[in-house]
Amino acid sequence: MRDGLRGFVRFFRDVMGEDAYRKYVSFHRASGCTGPLLSEREFWKDKMDRQDANPAGRCC
Known part of the structure; x- marks a missing residue:
């Protein structure tokens, strides 16, 4: 039961x-990127900024 719940x-x-x-x-690791890895906070900020710059790419 737990495995099913975890899977869900x-x-x-x-x-x-x-x-x-x-x-x-x-x-990033698999592609051999030489640039620095973004922190999780930097990643989400960048993702949200890109979505705000392109609102047509969202459904709502």
């Missing part, structure tokens, strides 16, 4: 985009 919580978080930073870190 992880799925829900993924759908909501909560895993975006984790995916960013994985991609």
Whole structure:
């Protein structure tokens, strides 16, 4: 039962985009990027700034 609940919580978080930073870190490491890794706070600020600059990219 716990594994099912954990799976659901992880799925829900993924759908909501909560895993975006984790995916960013994985991609950054795998791609061999030479630039510095953004902190989680910097990542979310940058993401929100880009969404604000392009509001047509959102559904609401």
